[in-house]
Amino acid sequence: MMFKQSKTSLALACLCGIILLPSSTVAHHGVTGQFDLEQVLTVSGVVNRVRFVNPHSYVYFKVKNDAGEEEQWRCELRSGSLLKRKGWTEKMFEIGTQITVFGSPDRRDPKTCYTETITFEDGRVVARYDTLDTTGNIVVGEREFVREDGAPNLAGNWTEPIKNAPNPWGPSPRSEGPPVGNDFSRDGSPQKVAAPQPVGWGNEPGTQTRPPPYVLTDLAREEADDFTADQNPRFQCEPTNIIFDYAFDQMMNKIEQTGSAIVITYGFMDMVRVIHLVGGYPDEIEPSVTGYSVGDWEGDTLVVHTKGFKPGFLRAIGGRATESVRHSDQMEITERFTMSKDGTELTREYTIVDPHYLAEPYSHSNSSLYSTSKFFPYECEELKDDSQQ
Structure with a gap:
């Protein structure tokens, strides 16, 4: 699928605040018209409620603004039935849980958003299309490879083993300890040895x-x-x-x-x-x-x-x-x-x-x-x- 391109600018803020990327207006991409998917934001807060319902679920959380005041936010998830089939549970969002949501803003309500990924306090990142096991970890090979807008789903963590x-x-790391045949002193004195290939x-x-x-x-x-x-x-x-x-x-x-x-x-x-x-x-x-x-x-x-x-x-x-x-x-x-x-x-x-x-x-x-x-x-x-x- 071909995409148009948009002008956006990134303004980084602290995790307790918001990152917003504005863009020009073009045709709507997928889902409902409620959200402006041509803008993205990041917002962090503490969960105080979650509702797994159909047709759309929501997680609710308190966010501290720049003045130090608490604001009530909510971000839309997928349908409750689909989330449950994918292994998501309301227990993931226990009251007091710290989360960071990356997604898109609501067109009318400035404190509502569309969820793309959720980062939990322990560093775990769960994307909208992920399938989870009973422990809440992502099941490899069962995430959706194509987004609702038709683009490949690249979201997630990627690393080189x-x-x-x-x-x-x-050279390669010496993962198996000192080379055989060398008598190393215990005081940390270095000695030259052949480097592994x-x-x-x-x-x-x-x-x-x-x-x-x-x-x-x-x-x-x-x-x-x-x-x-x-x-x-x-x-x-x-x-x-x-x-x-x-x-x-x-x-x-x-x-x-x-x-x-x-x-x-x-x-x-x-x-x-x-x-x-x-x-x-x-x-x-x-x-x-x-x-x-x-x-x-x-x-x-x-x-x-x-x-x-x-x-x-x-x-x-x-x-x-x-x-x-x-x-x-x-x-x-x-x-x-x-x-x-x-x-x-x-x-x-x-x-x-x-x-x-x-x-x-x-x-x-x-x-x-x-x-x-x-x-x-x-x-x-x-x-x-x-x-x-």
């Missing part, structure tokens, strides 16, 4: 091929040694870019989806990016690490074009990287997200173009597996310079 996707520039690169789901080298311009080569590890963004608890951070250290990414926008919360550095499915680029884009992304469906593939980046690094010296590769504010990235037919694997193909630092377009891909594990914020706290005194 550590055993199948080691760091592409380094990289493993996990193959054709199994979730595995990756080695990334190709960048083909650099003369300017990029001249500047390669001008930077130190202290300038590496991740050593300052800051994101690097939307490509590197997506798969770094096999962190889990959370995808939330409506008919007008897809929000990806990166498991690394808590970076949040919005893919706008309705409207094009705004006249002016404020440069940022994430840039401004617009997407469209080509069949079952989500094609995303992003520009509006502030200058930064494609690769920063530090860790196993021995030199830096910069990118300019002229960088543009195209991504193609395709979910497997069984809904277990999400493949991302991407191409990076930067006339200042890349002599040729850079293309690669990676794939992630659907996970029912809980999503936890990264909450970076760099301790490399911390002393024990």
